[in-house]
Amino acid sequence: MNTDQAYELLTDAGVNEEISIQTVRRWLRERKIKYVGTVPQNAGYILDDTDQALNLLKDAGVSDRIGIQIVRRWLREGKIQNVGNGRSEYLPNETLSKVHLNNDTDHEKIIGQLKVKINTQDELIKGMEQLHKASIDTLIQQRDSLNKEIVNLEHENSDLQKETKKLLKENIEFRNQLLKLTEELYKGNKKEPDKVHVKLPPKMYDYRQKLGLSKTASNKEVFAGYKKLLKVTHPDHGGNASAFHYIKIDYDYFRNSIKE
Structure with missing residues (x-):
């Protein structure tokens, strides 16, 4: 050319x-x-x-x-x-017949080649179908696993919210008792309320019971329980600021009582 x-x-x-x-x-x-x-x-x-x-x-x-x-x-x-x-x-087909298919041998050769190509394509399609099915099964298993994890997390979050409300209520009651005791001390000592320092005996405040721990729980376990609640109620993590404040007060009292 x-x-x-x-x-x-x-x-x-x-x-x-x-x-x-x-x-x-x-x-x-x-x-x-x-x-x-x-x-x-x-x-x-x-x-x-x-x-x-x-x-x-x-x-x-x-x-x-x-x-x-x-x-x-x-x-x-x-x-x-x-x-x-x-x-x-x-x-x-008419072009093939004029140019390349002049006898039966050529016909059989091309038919054989076409059959081989068809079989190859069938195997390819079968493999793709199996791969597709395996992918779907895997995705379904992952979805079910994620749904179970979501349910578990929702239950855990619900339990933490209940525990937080319970602790908040108890802290409010404790705060009221503390204010009442401060007023009584002020009346008895004729001192300014903000100058009166009140220290509650450890037995008056059962930290382990409030956290749902056993009476034999170690101080380390108590610290871990408070830190978990502080993390959940922290405003930066979407928690309640008031709840965090009262739990922090409770935590500080416990930490001071350990130091003493």
Whole structure:
């Protein structure tokens, strides 16, 4: 194929003039075509087979879908000599029969090739279906696991909220008792309320019982219980500021009683 023939084919395929010229020049440098005049233009077939035609069109930027339609037409027009092996399944039956299926042997060969391709595609589809099913099963298991985790977290959050309300109520009662005791001391000692320091005996305030711990729970376990409540009620974590304040007071009393 010479440069003139290549340019005419590209133009016939719908490639614009500028791209056609650039492509012909590149093909000439890559020695895919010969310079005009070395091969007569009326020599009959321009391209050897459909594979060559499809590859050249693809190299020129023509899509596969449009390229196949153009190759079909070039076959009918006698511009291509043979049907290649690469994309023959996309070509019309009448073209194949004229160019490549001249006897029963050719028929059987192509039918065998098509069967092999069909079997390969069936295996591929089967594998994709199995993979898809496995992916769905995995996603369902993950979803069920996440739902269970959400339910558990909701129960835990509900329990913590109940415990927080209980502690808040007890702290309010303790605060009222503390204020009452402060007033009584003030009346007895005639001192300013803010100068009266009240220290409650440890037995008056059962920290372990308030936290729902056993009487034999260690101080470390009590500290851990308070820290957990402080984290839950902290305003920065979406908790209640009043609850956090009273629990913090309770925690400080316990910590001071341990130090003493």
